Amino acid sequence: MNSGDTLYIWQQESWPHWTYAHTRLAPLLAQVHHAQGLLLGRMHDIGLVQRHQATLRVMTEDVIKTSEIEGEMLNAESVHSSIARRLGVDIGALAPTDRHVDGVVDMVLDATQQHDQALTVQRLCGWHAALFPTGYSGMTPVRIGAWRNDAQGPMQVVSGPFYRPRVHYQAPPANTLDAEMALFLDWFNTASQDDPLIKAGLAHLWFVTVHPMDDGNGRMGRAVGDLALARAEGTTQRYYSLSAQIQRERKDYYDQLERTQKGTLNVTDWLEWFLGCLLRAVEGAQGTLSAVLGKANFWRKWADTPMNERQIKLLNKLRDGFDGKLTTGKWAVIAKCSQDTALRDINQLLEHGVLMRSEAGGRSTSYEIRSTAVDAFSSIKQALNEAAAPAKNQ
Numbered sequence: 563m564n565s566g567d568t569l570y571i572w573q574q575e576s577w578p579h580w581t582y583a584h585t586r587l588a589p590l591l592a593q594v595h596h597a598q599g600l601l602l603g604r605m606h607d608i609g610l611v612q613r614h615q616a617t618l619r620v621m622t623e624d625v626i627k628t629s630e631i632e633g634e635m636l637n638a639e640s641v642h643s644s645i646a647r648r649l650g651v652d653i654g655a656l657a658p659t660d661r662h663v664d665g666v667v668d669m670v671l672d673a674t675q676q677h678d679q680a681l682t683v684q685r686l687c688g689w690h691a692a693l694f695p696t697g698y699s700g701m702t703p704v705r706i707g708a709w710r711n712d713a714q715g716p717m718q719v720v721s722g723p724f725y726r727p728r729v730h731y732q733a734p735p736a737n738t739l740d741a742e743m744a745l746f747l748d749w750f751n752t753a754s755q756d757d758p759l760i761k762a763g764l765a766h767l768w769f770v771t772v773h774p775m776d777d778g779n780g781r782m783g784r785a786v787g788d789l790a791l792a793r794a795e796g797t798t799q800r801y802y803s804l805s806a807q808i809q810r811e812r813k814d815y816y817d818q819l820e821r822t823q824k825g826t827l828n829v830t831d832w833l834e835w836f837l838g839c840l841l842r843a844v845e846g847a848q849g850t851l852s853a854v855l856g857k858a859n860f861w862r863k864w865a866d867t868p869m870n871e872r873q874i875k876l877l878n879k880l881r882d883g884f885d886g887k888l889t890t891g892k893w894a895v896i897a898k899c900s901q902d903t904a905l906r907d908i909n910q911l912l913e914h915g916v917l918m919r920s921e922a923g924g925r926s927t928s929y930e931i932r933s934t935a936v937d938a939f940s941s942i943k944q945a946l947n948e949a950a951a952p953a954k955n956q
Contacts, residue, residue: 570823572734572771578745580764582830590837591757597844598795604851605801608858616854617799618642618651619882620847624788625663625670628781628805631812636663645671653878665692666781673785674800677792680751683743689782690775699777709743710776712736717773730820733773742772750790758794763836764829765790771823784808791840802847807839815839857881860931867914872897873907877916880931887920887928 571577605613622642629636639657644667646653669689679685687707694704710717717733734742746768754761766787773779784805792798808815814835822832860881869877876893886892893904908929911917918932 570732570771571825571827572742574827576827578768579827580768581828582760582833583828586830587760587833587837590834590841591759594759594837594841594844597841601801601844601847601851602795602797604848605799608851608855612854612858613799614649614651615857616801616851618646618649618653619854620800620803621645621649621670621674623806624800624803625666627803627809628670628784629666631784631805631809631815632780636666641667661695665695668692669781669785670788673789674792675798677789677798681747681786681789683747686743686774686782689785690778693778693781702777704776704778709739709774710736719773730816731773731823733771739772739774743774746772750786758790759837759840760833762787762790762794762840763833766836767819767822767829767832770819801851802843804840804843807843807846811839811842853882864914864916867916869911870907872899872903873911876907877911877931887926888930889926889928891926 605616608616622638622645625641625645626636626638637657640659640663642653643657644659644664645651647659648667648671669692672685672689691707694706697703697706705711712735716735718729719731719733720727720729722728749768750761750765756764766783769786770779770783775782788800788804791804792800818832818835822829825831857878860877872893876888876897879896880888890901890904890908893899893908894901897904897907899907908917912919912929915932917929920928920930
């Protein structure tokens with residue numbers, strides 16, 4: 563790229579003075595605000611315990627998916643346990659975690675739980691250090707808690723084989739980062755006339771465009787956006803995951819970023835996509851709510867049935883969405899017990915009517931929770947009615 567070329571938005575004379583067509587975005591903004599209001603209203607009606615469970619479920623998905631977007635797979639049980647420990651939510655036995663999982667969790671939780679605190683250089687550097695506790699990204703050393711220095715050349719986003727790479731984007735030079743980030747942080751921490759959801763979309767775009775770190779810019783950019791969304795909603799509890807929705811639309815997400823970063827400072831198209839993605843995330847959270855309510859009603863129904871810790875753990879796994887079929891062998895592995903003990907656990911639950919043998923074929927007998935679609939609907943309706951009644955609330 564020659565010094566006289568103007569290929570990216572940060573090279574334009576008016577950078578970073580964003581513009582957008584508010585009249586075009588207004589109907590979509592109204593839809594997102596309406597959907598957020600409906601979701602928050604439903605969540606406030608279901609009681610504190612269920613809200614904590616919903617937040618735990620959503621934050622677990624958020625941490626897993628924000629890393630998955632970058633091609634990194636985290637252990638779901640470790641993430642779930644790490645978040646539960648930090649939120650003080652009782653989930654029974656906790657799975658072991660490691661520094662890397664804890665680091666991603668710390669960043670995501672800090673962004674949402676401390677949304678009322680200023681975003682500073684020190685805070686961003688703390689997030690970065692948490693993401694890379696060993697000082698390495700894979701086998702590559704990373705400058706921890708500091709802006710990149712471009713010692714190995716310009717910061718570029720590339721794909722394809724090393725002998726014929728395709729450059730999707732090149733970030734501003736490292737010697738401009740102090741000024742770039744000072745401008746960004748001043749804007750982020752200052753009240754503006756922008757709708758808070760617009761500000762979240764601009765913050766996400768602005769951060770990943772500056773790309774201030776050696777690595778982790780995507781995850782940090784999404785955390786910055788989540789912080790802005792938490793400020794907009796005024797709550798530390800999360801009932802939807804934008805990162806999970808972005809992961810589902812991952813290709814479109816990167817295409818939109820590349821087009822925007824090679825376009826003009828009129829970012830209406832980006833904001834339209836961002837708000838649409840956010841709307842789909844909020845509307846999709848109704849499934850999370852239904853799952854939490856169904857799980858709560860399930861345990862109310864079987865509250866008087868004697869169960870050991872292994873049975874409670876496995877039933878919770880089934881309620882949370884078990885991957886594949888539950889067999890005696892899988893029960894033994896997950897519960898860390900013998901096959902005979904697993905079979906006794908299962909037979910007891912069969913006798914109580916909690917479990918039933920699955921009708922699905924296969925060489926091994928599998929089991930599932932005894933329920934029907936009608937029962938699930940009735941459970942959700944009952945839980946909502948009970949939560950809304952003042953005499954039974956809390």
